[in-house]
Amino acid sequence: MITTRIIATGACVPEQIITNDDLAKIVDTSDEWITQRTGIKERRISSGENTSDLAIGTARQLLEKAEVSAESIDLIIAASVTPDYTTPSLACMIQKEIGAVNAVAFDITAACSGFMYALSVADKYIRSGVYDNAIVIGAETLSKIVNWEDRSTCVLFGDGSGGAYVEKSEDCGIIQEELGSKGEIYDILTGGYTPCSNAFNDVESGVDSMWYVSMNGREVFRFATKSVVTSIRNVLEKAGVSADELKYIVPHQANSRIVEIVSNKLKIPFDKFYMNMDRFGNTSSASVPIALNELNEKGLIERGDKILLTGFGGGMTWGTMLITW
Ligand code: COA
Numbered sequence: 612m613i614t615t616r617i618i619a620t621g622a623c624v625p626e627q628i629i630t631n632d633d634l635a636k637i638v639d640t641s642d643e644w645i646t647q648r649t650g651i652k653e654r655r656i657s658s659g660e661n662t663s664d665l666a667i668g669t670a671r672q673l674l675e676k677a678e679v680s681a682e683s684i685d686l687i688i689a690a691s692v693t694p695d696y697t698t699p700s701l702a703c704m705i706q707k708e709i710g711a712v713n714a715v716a717f718d719i720t721a722a723c724s725g726f727m728y729a730l731s732v733a734d735k736y737i738r739s740g741v742y743d744n745a746i747v748i749g750a751e752t753l754s755k756i757v758n759w760e761d762r763s764t765c766v767l768f769g770d771g772s773g774g775a776y777v778e779k780s781e782d783c784g785i786i787q788e789e790l791g792s793k794g795e796i797y798d799i800l801t802g803g804y805t806p807c808s809n810a811f812n813d814v815e816s817g818v819d820s821m822w823y824v825s826m827n828g829r830e831v832f833r834f835a836t837k838s839v840v841t842s843i844r845n846v847l848e849k850a851g852v853s854a855d856e857l858k859y860i861v862p863h864q865a866n867s868r869i870v871e872i873v874s875n876k877l878k879i880p881f882d883k884f885y886m887n888m889d890r891f892g893n894t895s896s897a898s899v900p901i902a903l904n905e906l907n908e909k910g911l912i913e914r915g916d917k918i919l920l921t922g923f924g925g926g927m928t929w930g931t932m933l934i935t936w
Contacts, residue, residue, distance in 0.1 A: 614784030615734040615745075617775045617934065619676035620904040623668030624655040624771035624891065631766070638762040645766045650867025654769030654892030657752045663695045663704040665772035665897075666750035670705045673746055673776040681709045685742035687716040688733055690725025690749045690896040692803060692925065693756055694718060701750060711746070722800070723863050723924025724790075725749050725896030727932060730775065730920075731790055737779050748774035749896030756802045758823035767865070768824070769892035773900025783914065787850035787933040789842045792926055799830040800925040835865065835923045836872045842931040843877060843921055850933050854879045858916035858936075859906060863923055864888035864898040885911075895924065912936050 630653045631642035645651055657665075666689055674681055689701035696704075702716035721728040726749035733745035750772030757765045804821035808814040839862065847854060860883055862870050867888060874881045885906050894901060899922050906912055916936045923929040 612781070613738050613740070614780050614786065615737045615777045616780035616784035617936070618778050619673050619776040620774070620900065620907045621669045621672030621676060622771065622773040622901045622904040623665045623672065624901065625657045625660050625665070627656050627658045628653050629656045634766055637759060638765060640762045640766055648868065649767060650886070650888050651767065651892045652889045655771055656754045657770045660752070661695045662691055662693050662750045662752045662772070663701055665752070665770065666701055666705050666748050667708045669748050669750065669772045669774045670709050670746055673774055674709060677776040679744070679776065681711045682713055684711040684714045684744060684746055686733060686736055686745035687711060687714045688729040688745060688747050689718045690721060690729040691718060691751055692720055692722050692725070692895060693751045693753055705746070705748065721896070721924070721928045721930070722926055723865065723893070723895045723898065724922040724926070724928040724930045726773070726899045727920060727922045727930025728790060728928070730777070730785070730932065731788055731930065733777055734785050737777065744776065744778045746774060746776055748772060749898070749900050751895045751897050753824070753895055756822060756824055758820070761823065763828060764824050764826055767893050769894045771891055771894040771897045771901050773897045773904050775900060775903070783935045785932055785934050787846050788931065789846050790928075790930045791838065791842060792928045793834070794926065796830070796834065796927050797925070799827040799834065800927065801825050802925070832866070832869060834927050835869045836876070838923050838927070838929040839869070839873050839921055839931070840876045842929050843873070843919065846919070846931045846933050852917060852933060856917050857883060857919055858912060860884045860919045860921065861899055861902045861906060862886070862921050864891060864902055865893045898922070
């Protein structure tokens with residue numbers, strides 16, 4: 612059976628570290644509040660790098676680690692809610708900079724589930740025999756759309772990018788997945804609204820603030836715990852794999868309390884969940900691949916291990932994938 616196997620992982624984040632204490636200097640918050648409610652201690656914030664710079668950094672690493680030429684890349688999919696432009700796509704910018712002249716390149720958007728959705732799309736192209744390989748990247752500079760005067764959101768997010776180079780395989784790879792969307796509650800997490808203004812229509816009033824990330828934290832929390840628990844359960848059940856067989860779960864790095872609840876509900880030991888949100892915060896579509904790359908770089912996973920990636924986010928959306936490494 613043809614599957615899609617992750618051959619290499621990579622990540623690229625801005626150098627600037629902003630701690631909780633740094634944030635307490637600009638909004639009414641504290642290290643204690645942020646740590647207790649979210650598990651986040653610091654995050655990387657761009658000091659000029661745009662999303663494409665981070666994404667290109669990741670793509671270059673992927674080529675180097677996988678030891679493949681740029682010309683051999685068939686497909687580039689980037690996931691982002693903060694691309695440099697509406698057009699060109701981030702993926703086309705990556706294509707130009709790395710010289711992947713033979714690739715088809717496009718973006719998708721599924722917020723914090725973006726990497727899961729992008730990997731799923733790449734998997735379908737590969738399984739169907741259309742392409743043999745792909746670069747899949749999640750990249751964000753959320754600092755562009757965060758309201759730095761709103762303490763309820765600005766403490767949560769960070770900038771960064773991560774990704775994977777995947778290839779057609781006949782043994783290991785993606786073995787089961789579930790993607791889901793619940794558009795009827797899209798308004799509990801929004802950002803980047805662009806009003807319909809033109810020469811014949813005045814700008815809608817009161818929409819300026821809708822550029823910024825806006826969130827009903829409690830509703831998002833409720834959605835996250837429910838969707839992640841159900842999708843992990845469904846994926847394991849469909850694959851006939853027990854939680855004991857999993858080496859690691861790499862969850863979206865939004866909030867350690869969400870992960871605690873998921874761990875309790877599924878009765879999966881907390882230390883099977885790989886977390887680095889204390890150092891990066893929530894980097895949306897980049898969060899799962901940044902964490903996966905860390906896990907891989909540390910040598911904590913070996914070929915043949917079963918790992919589970921799971922994300923949730925705006926839309927609302929979720930995605931869970933079981934992989935034999
Ligand atoms: N520092 C200090 N106090 C803060 C604060 C901050 N950064 N942000 C909010 N508060 C205050 C609120 O104003 C509120 O004060 P009040 O009781 O005087 O009104 C109090 O803390 C509690 O706020 P609440 O929003 O009820 O807190 P919470 O326990 O729900 O935690 C979140 C807030 C955002 C951490 C939590 O809801 C959450 O993590 N939700 C999921 C968010 C998420 O994952 N988003 C990304 C999805 S991809």
